[in-house]
Amino acid sequence: MLYQEKDESAAEFPCERRGRSVGKTLQTFVALIYRRYKKPAALKMRLIVFLPLLALVHTAASQQSVALDVGPINYRVNELEPEEPEQATPVTLTCDFSAVGWTIQEGNLEEITWWKEDWDIGEHGYEWEDRGRHEVLNYNAQRNLISYGTFNNYEGRVNIQVTEMGQNRLTISRANIRDNGTWVCEVELFSGGRHRAEATIYLEVRAKPTRPTIRAFYLPETREVMMMCNSTDGNPGPTLSWWNNTLDNPRGREQLFVDALFRNYTSITGYEDAGATIRFRIDEERNLNDRYSCEAMHPLLFERRLYTNITLARPGIPEIRVSPYMENNIPVGKDVVLECRASGQPEPVYVWRRIGQMLPNGQETFVGEHLTIYDVQTSDEGRYECTAQNAFEERSSATSIIVRAPEGETNEVELQVDDRVDALLRAKIIGGVIGAVLALVVVIVLVVIAFHLLKRRGTTPNVYKEPAQSQPITAEVTNLEIEMEAPETTPKEKEAAEYAALKDSEA
Structure with a gap:
């Protein structure tokens, strides 16, 4: 509208x-008269005649x-x-x-x-x-x-x-x-x-401004909370205000002015942005779950105000991410970023430690959301712990990183483990081979013994005669019994005995 x-x-x-051409016209006219009438007396008379006329022309032109x-x-x-x-x-x-x-x-x-x-x-x-x-x-x-x-x-x-x-x-x-x-x-x-x-x-x-955004920070040195509110893309800039909307606040809904900083500034896009910052000391028991809001007033807003709420809370369990590689597969010489995130208001302060060792940068602790390890080496392996703390509590979480050595190089720890694994594997392989060879030898021996026994039982002298049509069964039984009762006879004796028995049967 x-x-x-x-x-x-x-x-x-x-x-x-x-x-602008009037002055130039008059100058040209005077020069023309001067060139026309060179004698001073004649020029004087002509100017007396033409000056009133020039004044009239100038007056008309100036209007x-x-x-x-x-x-x-x-x-x-x-x-x-x-x-x-x-x-x-x-x-x-x-x-x-x-x-x-x-x-x-x-x-x-x-x-x-x-x-x-x-x-x-x-x-x-x-x-x-x-x-x-x-x-x-x-x-x-x-x-x-x-x-x-x-x-x-x-x-x-x-x-x-x-x-x-x-x-x-x-x-x-x-x-x-x-x-x-x-x-x-x-x-x-x-x-x-x-x-x-x-x-x-x-x-x-x-232009209508955006809804306010709030960020709350914890200052460990002074145990204070600093909350910043910003609303952008408005023209004119909005008017910001801070309020305490805690339900059990004995003073009810209370506007905050203490240590508040308000300012409007024009952004590079031409809009007029607004910011408001408050800072106050916090009590761990009394201020937990307190609720605050930042409100923006502007003539184009239908309800005349936009607001955003924030509730103070304890931090959550930190979540650690290692990028751009996996924790157990980091190549040597690359840069690795360990990121720690946790919920909570005000925003937690993140403190990094390396369990049992110093950090790769030579410090014992590092404060920040991101811990960057440049040119990672196998000596940077270990367990890294991130602690998220705000005014109400501290919570920690840890992760381990393993560096993968390049081809042709081995880590000393990995080499020792690999040696133990290879020794066990070699022992298992050798034992298996020896067992297989022994089993094969036993099978061969058994086969040879069986073969010789069968060969001995089936051998007869090279004398052949057609047997009689009827042979007493008793003789076969007798022979079998003889054969079983005298197993200790030599082959020659056995052969002689069989030959004698054959002779008797023919007679």
Whole structure:
């Protein structure tokens, strides 16, 4: 929505400039008369005649000028959110022109230029430095040509409506914070000489600030809590305030002013940011679970305020992360970052230790959220502990890192372990091989013995005769019994006995 504020005392804003060609015209005329009449007496008479005429010409010429009729010299428009393009309200800056002492004819208009004065942020954030004018748009009436400057990319976002009879309007389709500030319109006419005039218009683009953000820090040296509140991207900057919203506070909802620092400053983007800091000593028992809020007041806020709450609490168990490698697989020569995070308000202070040894940087402790080990070596292995502490409690957590040696190099500890493992493995392998060989030998011996026994039982003399058709069964049994009862006979004796038995059976 567009708001316009008009200063009644400045409803008419004439910016007159005399025609610059009048003086040159008079000088030329006097020189012409001097060259024409070289004699002093004749020159004197001619000057007496022409001086009154020259005075009249000068008076008439001096009354010719250009006046600019600026509408409201102060404009105010709200910057819309990016997701609301359909609600954009264009801003029209009016800078009409008219002639004083003469009448504008067709063709008198030469050109119209619109400028934007640019300011930069000073060294301390709240000082402004003039960076001069930047051309936004130039309209050449003789060529009917519009050209745009490169400042802030106004092409396609601004449009001009001009008539030779005095209308000059610049429309900004969608105003943003970069349009905030002073605009200058310059008009140039030609009628017997060049006539220029310019006027300034101030455009205020208001922007809604962001919701406040709160960060609370614990100061171990003084056992104090420092809470910082910031709200950005507003124009004008919001007004911040701190409140104690603890439910069991005997004084109820209480505004805090003690040791409070409030300041507004302009960011590099052109918005006006705001910050408020409070600092107070904390009691471990009385202030636990206290609730505080930071509120931002701004004319564009629907409820007139935005707020953010914070509740004081003990820290949680720290969580340690090792990046960019795993804890047990860190290459030698790389940089390793150990990160420690824990919940709690105010934000805990993180203290690093190396259990049983000094830290790689040669210190016993290191304070900070991130512990960086540069050019890690195998000597940096160990167990690292992170302690998170705030005003209410201390909690610790630890992790171990193992460095992986490059190929061709071994760690002494790993080498000892590997030797023990290899010895056991070799013993197991040798024992297995020996057992297998012994088992194979036993099997071979058993096979050979069985083979010889079978061979002995199946051997007969090289005498063959067709046996009788019927043989008494008793003889076979007798032979078997003889065979089993006399196992200790030699082969020759056995052969002789069998041969004798054969003879008896034939008889």
